[in-house]
Amino acid sequence: MMQRRTWLRAACGLCAAAPAWAHASSELGPAPLAEWSRPERFPKPELSSDEGGLWALMDREETKVRRSPFLMKDPELLAYLRSVANKLAGSHAPDLRVYPVRTPFFNASMAPNGMLQIWSGLLLRVDNEAQLAAVLGHEIGHYLQRHTLQRVRDLKDKAATSAFIGLFGLAGALGQLALAASIQSFSRDHEREADIIGLQLMHEAGYDLREAWKIWDYVGQEMAAAHGGGSSERSLFASHPPSVERSDKLRQLAAACGGGVIGQEAFEQRLAPHRFSLMEDELKRGQYGMSLVLLDKMLARDPRSADLYFFRAEARRLRAAEQDRELALQDLQQAIQLGSEPAQAHRSLGYLLQQQDSSKAGTAFATYLQRAPDAPDAALIKTYIQEGGN
Numbered sequence: 001m002m003q004r005r006t007w008l009r010a011a012c013g014l015c016a017a018a019p020a021w022a023h024a025s026s027e028l029g030p031a032p033l034a035e036w037s038r039p040e041r042f043p044k045p046e047l048s049s050d051e052g053g054l055w056a057l058m059d060r061e062e063t064k065v066r067r068s069p070f071l072m073k074d075p076e077l078l079a080y081l082r083s084v085a086n087k088l089a090g091s092h093a094p095d096l097r098v099y100p101v102r103t104p105f106f107n108a109s110m111a112p113n114g115m116l117q118i119w120s121g122l123l124l125r126v127d128n129e130a131q132l133a134a135v136l137g138h139e140i141g142h143y144l145q146r147h148t149l150q151r152v153r154d155l156k157d158k159a160a161t162s163a164f165i166g167l168f169g170l171a172g173a174l175g176q177l178a179l180a181a182s183i184q185s186f187s188r189d190h191e192r193e194a195d196i197i198g199l200q201l202m203h204e205a206g207y208d209l210r211e212a213w214k215i216w217d218y219v220g221q222e223m224a225a226a227h228g229g230g231s232s233e234r235s236l237f238a239s240h241p242p243s244v245e246r247s248d249k250l251r252q253l254a255a256a257c258g259g260g261v262i263g264q265e266a267f268e269q270r271l272a273p274h275r276f277s278l279m280e281d282e283l284k285r286g287q288y289g290m291s292l293v294l295l296d297k298m299l300a301r302d303p304r305s306a307d308l309y310f311f312r313a314e315a316r317r318l319r320a321a322e323q324d325r326e327l328a329l330q331d332l333q334q335a336i337q338l339g340s341e342p343a344q345a346h347r348s349l350g351y352l353l354q355q356q357d358s359s360k361a362g363t364a365f366a367t368y369l370q371r372a373p374d375a376p377d378a379a380l381i382k383t384y385i386q387e388g389g390n
């Protein structure tokens with residue numbers, strides 16, 4: 001039996017059903033969506049079935065993720081992410097396992113066996129818990145509708161299965177198909193369905209639906225910066241192509257359903273200990289146009305962060321397009337004026353001044369070494385100081 005849960009509920013009924021953690025003054029509007037039934041929990045499939053084979057593959061993947069050095073082990077962050085995912089998953093929560101992974105791309109993925117990966121590039125880009133819930137709700141939507149299995153079956157039909165099995169054997173053929181499915185995007189219909197279910201899950205968990213379109217809209221802005229810069233950065237959002245149509249649709253649906261939890265402070269608190277190192281990862285991607293869109297957004301929200309001015313200066317210094325040097329110098333001055341700049345801000349200043357004013361560059365490098373005597377690049381920076389003095 002399917003557990004019937006109608007998507008259309010009276011506003012007053014929803015308010016009464018709002019979970020205890022929801023802000024008392026939040027007023028939830030009506031549910032946005034057509035009728036949908038949350039399926040019952042999925043039993044572990046027979047290993048001999050295609051679904052069982054898919055789960056077994058994902059179990060092996062999960063073992064790798066669990067052992068990965070990139071797994072983020074902060075217990076508070078993990079507990080927080082689990083709690084957000086569990087609120088959204090509802091009755092399916094016992095089947096979910098959450099893995100935050102340190103990798104600087106905007107992505108989350110929910111495997112058919114219940115493995116939910118949340119990549120750190122996503123954590124860096126959402127403004128609050130409701131935006132995170134929008135992305136996770138979408139992923140859990142794919143899971144609840146078993147879209148990956150459908151995708152594998154579609155591919156299997158198309159791919160002349162017998163030829164595949166001949167080549168790889170039964171298990172190998174399934175592996176090849178799952179691999180093909182995982183690197184292809186979901187169909188537009190699946191994407192739309194996951195968007196709508198994601199909104200419904202957000203609504204049931206008491207989140208403000210108006211945050212959902214904002215994150216997709218933002219993702220579109222980063223994409224535009226990437227393409228404007230002539231780069232092929234599609235990979236950042238490969239499995240979930242954003243579109244104007246998508247954020248417009250979500251905006252319309254959410255308009256009638258305002259209110260609910262946004263959760264900015266809680267989110268920022270959990271992420272704060274990681275933000276600096278995640279920004280370092282972000283710059284290592286070498287996609288400075290996108291990083292600058294991100295940093296502009298973060299600075300608009302947090303205009304007194306010396307760290308963020310430093311990183312924006314770094315993005316510009318490393319990109320070195322027209323006017324980048326001057327703008328980077330301005331940002332470094334701003335960081336230093338705020339008085340809480342990281343030691344690396346002085347190193348950046350040194351690099352920027354190196355060609356023009358070796359004495360000032362030397363002073364900046366010396367300040368860096370004074371502040372960070374054990375820095376891994378200390379020996380290199382010392383040579384710069386010596387060269388500058390000659």
Ligand SMILES: [Zn+2]
Pocket residue numbers: 138142186190191194239240
């Ligand atoms: Zn999707």
